[in-house]
Structures are given as structure tokens and as C-alpha cells.
Amino acid sequence: MDPALCSLETCSIEDAYITYQPTIAGNSVYIALFGILLVIQAVQTPLYRMWWFSGSMLIGLLLEVMGYAARIVFHDDPFNFDFFLMNLICLSLAPVFFCAALYFLLGRIIIVYRGEDISRLRPRNYAIFFVSCDGLALVLQSAGGAITSVADDNSTRTIGVNIMIAGLAFQVAALTLFITLTSEFAFRLRRRSRRQQSSIADGESRQDDFALIREKRGWKVFLLSLCLATLTVYTRSIFRVVELNGGFDSELANDEIAFMVLEGGMISITCLCLTVMHPGSALGQRSHKEKVVQLLETAPMSPT
Numbered sequence: 123m124d125p126a127l128c129s130l131e132t133c134s135i136e137d138a139y140i141t142y143q144p145t146i147a148g149n150s151v152y153i154a155l156f157g158i159l160l161v162i163q164a165v166q167t168p169l170y171r172m173w174w175f176s177g178s179m180l181i182g183l184l185l186e187v188m189g190y191a192a193r194i195v196f197h198d199d200p201f202n203f204d205f206f207l208m209n210l211i212c213l214s215l216a217p218v219f220f221c222a223a224l225y226f227l228l229g230r231i232i233i234v235y236r237g238e239d240i241s242r243l244r245p246r247n248y249a250i251f252f253v254s255c256d257g258l259a260l261v262l263q264s265a266g267g268a269i270t271s272v273a274d275d276n277s278t279r280t281i282g283v284n285i286m287i288a289g290l291a292f293q294v295a296a297l298t299l300f301i302t303l304t305s306e307f308a309f310r311l312r313r314r315s316r317r318q319q320s321s322i323a324d325g326e327s328r329q330d331d332f333a334l335i336r337e338k339r340g341w342k343v344f345l346l347s348l349c350l351a352t353l354t355v356y357t358r359s360i361f362r363v364v365e366l367n368g369g370f371d372s373e374l375a376n377d378e379i380a381f382m383v384l385e386g387g388m389i390s391i392t393c394l395c396l397t398v399m400h401p402g403s404a405l406g407q408r409s410h411k412e413k414v415v416q417l418l419e420t421a422p423m424s425p426t
Contacts, residue, residue: 170402
């Protein structure tokens, strides 16, 4: 049966691209939330001037709004392939940009802790490497979406979906490596801090330009929010791989509650963490921020 020839009056919902009508109330809440966060991020962009981070967040939030808007119009026409594809592609691609925003921050955190000597990579190389991985995941998911959108038969559409799954799987692999390297850095940093405390007890002292930042309560809260943002986007990415791998007719792909919680809910937490605790605010007040950013940009990129 060709879904394009169907409507809710003439065909069963079982013949649609998903076997339920997306809830208008739930998807409207997500549109409102991501829309508000989009405006806040737009205001924060010139305030903190973290262009790469803000650009990634703005693109991702815009895609989220478009994706949930597609789900709302999909409610009355679940047989419309264009609405289905818009929902699929926008909500699949948006987290790629949130991951990129996270990748941009690790190098700066290493510099704030003067941890170049205990880091696996130079601070700047974290962004270069992981954003490159993100770019490849984006290309694969975009290519898969493009093939799916122009396919005239199910076999070609299956190829497109498989390419999208490969992109999502690669994104999960990159995130896994990112979490591993970040955890290892945190472990080495904790071990070094213990040695430094012993040195201070013996009469030695160590101060640097970022000591005031690290001592602020807001910095600790920012680090916790960053961990939560990483965990939630990671959980969402694993969910989408499992969901798409089962096919569009699988039970998981047609479970709206699972989608609203593990897709919308997880990404909402990610975006809230990265907006409410903006990394620019964690680096100090605006009057002090320009000096901090300058130090971050000019700090040595190699171990000393």
C-alpha cells in the first residue's frame, strides 16, 4: 500500500510511517522549550563571544524546533513522507551539533587546570579531532537522509536508513572515546592535585592565572552540568541507534513514550545544562571575561 494515497479517514494508522499520532501537547512543549533556549543562546552569543560553541548550539536548537514542528503537522497526516522525513532528519542531526559544542569545551577546561602535561592530546587538538569525527557523523547521517528522501523503492530507502545508522553509531563511538579521555584526564588531575597538596603542606605553593576561576562555586556547578549534558546526549544517541536499527516498524520505533523521554527528554536536559550554565559565565564576569578568553586563546598548547 502506498501511504501517499492514504488519510486517517481511508486507512488504518497501522499503515502510516509510525503507528501513532504524535501528541500535539508534548511536542508543543518541546518546541516552546527549544525556542526559548534558542533565543537565550542568541542573546548570550555576543555577550560571551564563544563563537564556535554558540554557533553549534544555535544550529542544533533550530533543528530541534523544526523537527518537533514536523511532528506536530505529522499528527494530522501520519501518511505524509515529507513530514516524517523532516522529523527524522532534523532530530537525528541536531545532537551532532550539541556534541560539537561539548568537544569545544574540553580543551579550555584542560587549560584552566593547567593540565597540558597530563593530557593525552594538546588542548586545541581535542576540538580538531572530535569535531572532525562529528563532521563525518554529520555527513553520513545527511547522506542517509538524502538517499531516503529521493528513494523510490523500499530497498533504496533501507540503504539510506542504514547509512544514517552508521552515522549515529560513529557518533556514539566518538562520544565513548571522548568520555574515556575526559575521565582519564579527571583521574590524572585528581592524582596530581593530591601530590600538590602534599607539596603545599611541605611549604611549597603554586598559583596561576586561573586559580580564581577554579575556586568559584559556579565553576564546580558548570563542570557538573557539563557531565550531565554529556551523559544525556550519550544516552539519547545510544537510543537512536537501537531504535533505527530495529527498523521503522519495530516496537521501539513506534513507542511514543520512549521517544519523548529518551529523545526529547535527554536532549532537553543537555540543552538546559549548556544554556543555563553557559561556559562563558563559568569563566568569570563579563568585565573579567575578556582577559580570561584571551588567556585561553594564547595559553601554550603543548606540555610545559
